[in-house]
Amino acid sequence: MASRNKTAQTPADVDEFLATIADPVKRADSTHLVELLTAASGEPAAMWGTSIVGFGSRHYRHASGHEGDTALIGFSPRAAALTLYLSLDFSEHEAELAALGKHTLGKGCLYVRKLADVDESVLVSLLNRSVAAARAL
Numbered sequence: 001m002a003s004r005n006k007t008a009q010t011p012a013d014v015d016e017f018l019a020t021i022a023d024p025v026k027r028a029d030s031t032h033l034v035e036l037l038t039a040a041s042g043e044p045a046a047m048w049g050t051s052i053v054g055f056g057s058r059h060y061r062h063a064s065g066h067e068g069d070t071a072l073i074g075f076s077p078r079a080a081a082l083t084l085y086l087s088l089d090f091s092e093h094e095a096e097l098a099a100l101g102k103h104t105l106g107k108g109c110l111y112v113r114k115l116a117d118v119d120e121s122v123l124v125s126l127l128n129r130s131v132a133a134a135r136a137l
Helices: 014-019 024-041 090-100 120-136
Strands: 045-048 052-055 058-061 067-070 073-077 082-085 104-106 109-112
Touching: 014 024, 014 045, 014 052, 024 045, 024 052, 024 073, 024 082, 024 120, 073 120, 090 120
Parallel strands: none
Antiparallel strands: 045 052, 052 073, 058 067, 073 082, 082 109, 104 109
């Protein structure tokens, strides 16, 4: 039986959300990420829950039977770092990640303190690969 996702797309305004980010660097980085993720996905930005900016959507089903809908790609401007939600097996992208710059990884998440810490062309490549991977699922 499918359970309901905790995070679903909402009608909240992305620009209004971004305007609430107190740190001017994080706010500018978030605005730039909207541009980069829109270009990578070809989809407009939408709010998912109260703090995730997502682009497009896809349906997923786990082996456990749990299924639902999630953003194709997205990010959240968290206090500690910008959290990018990607659909990549990071072990398959070690060379790109080594060239990216300062970042950390979690399960399906790429954490960056500020965009100035990373090579934007490498980031764009990872974003494009993530969108392609998500669409192939």
